[in-house]
Amino acid sequence: MNALHLCVFLSFAAFLPGQQEPKPGTPQQPDPAKVMAEVLQQFQKEGIELDAKAQTVSIKAVMNQPQDAIEYLLIHRRGKRHEAMFVTKTLPSLLNAAMLMLGFTPGSNADYVERVPRPTLDEIERGVDPVIVTPPKGTPVWITVKWKTPEGQAVEYCIEDLLIDLSTQRPVRGASWVYLGGRLAKIYKDDPEVYVADFEGNLFSVCYMSPDNHLVTMVHENARDDQNWWLGNKLPEPDTEVQFVIWRAEPQIHKDRELRVQKEMEGERRLRKLLVWARDLGR
Numbered sequence: 001m002n003a004l005h006l007c008v009f010l011s012f013a014a015f016l017p018g019q020q021e022p023k024p025g026t027p028q029q030p031d032p033a034k035v036m037a038e039v040l041q042q043f044q045k046e047g048i049e050l051d052a053k054a055q056t057v058s059i060k061a062v063m064n065q066p067q068d069a070i071e072y073l074l075i076h077r078r079g080k081r082h083e084a085m086f087v088t089k090t091l092p093s094l095l096n097a098a099m100l101m102l103g104f105t106p107g108s109n110a111d112y113v114e115r116v117p118r119p120t121l122d123e124i125e126r127g128v129d130p131v132i133v134t135p136p137k138g139t140p141v142w143i144t145v146k147w148k149t150p151e152g153q154a155v156e157y158c159i160e161d162l163l164i165d166l167s168t169q170r171p172v173r174g175a176s177w178v179y180l181g182g183r184l185a186k187i188y189k190d191d192p193e194v195y196v197a198d199f200e201g202n203l204f205s206v207c208y209m210s211p212d213n214h215l216v217t218m219v220h221e222n223a224r225d226d227q228n229w230w231l232g233n234k235l236p237e238p239d240t241e242v243q244f245v246i247w248r249a250e251p252q253i254h255k256d257r258e259l260r261v262q263k264e265m266e267g268e269r270r271l272r273k274l275l276v277w278a279r280d281l282g283r
Helices: 003-012 032-046 092-101 121-125 196-200 252-281
Strands: 049-051 056-063 072-076 084-088 111-114 131-134 140-148 154-158 163-165 176-179 184-186 193-195 202-205 216-219 229-231 241-247
Touching: 032 049, 032 092, 056 092, 084 241, 092 193, 092 196, 140 252, 154 252, 193 196, 196 202
Parallel strands: 072 084, 202 216
Antiparallel strands: 049 056, 056 084, 056 241, 072 202, 111 131, 140 154, 140 176, 140 241, 163 229, 176 216, 184 193
């Protein structure tokens, strides 16, 4: 059984509760225990660590050296390397199988509908969007990245601390991530369906990409802009090996970051009020 079959089997058959016995004359389903052993063996070969207690999936990756604005947090080595932060050798369909085993449920990608009636040119110049965007929806995903510094110190960051929002020149705020799950499709007309991420290699996007061949996408007010994202200054040197950790439940490190960001934003609001007061006082 290859990786694609494992992915499909895990998605729709092997571990669904209350399965009925097959009818007489129908092909016998694979033995779940045997499939599980094969899956775990494949995970080990692909460097996938599944921790059911911590609700995490971890894979090895390396720091990339992109030439263009960031479109993907994570790609397989055959993906869009010139626009990606991290690169992994892990097979996308097996990574997807691990996420399914952890309880992730495929969601829906962003959708666009033209506003009716269409805004006038004056309205567009005042900021009225001619398109109504429905953001992606799905199982929430949290992401952290671990590595060791040249001095041997272990560090771990939320992915948001490693990605710069160029519209603010700050690490990303107000972002979330959802699981899409990728899709099966025919690459060529007469060929069998394949898991498209295995073919394309693009895994975790920071902007709204269509069709939804990737596994995870960002949800953010600026995620329509594929030129808005760049590398933060906390990232390691290119080719540094990292551990890319996918969380099913919000980790404490992310909760701590959210509190820190809220305090920073509150401090910025107070400073703006003080500056306005000082400006008005000086008139």
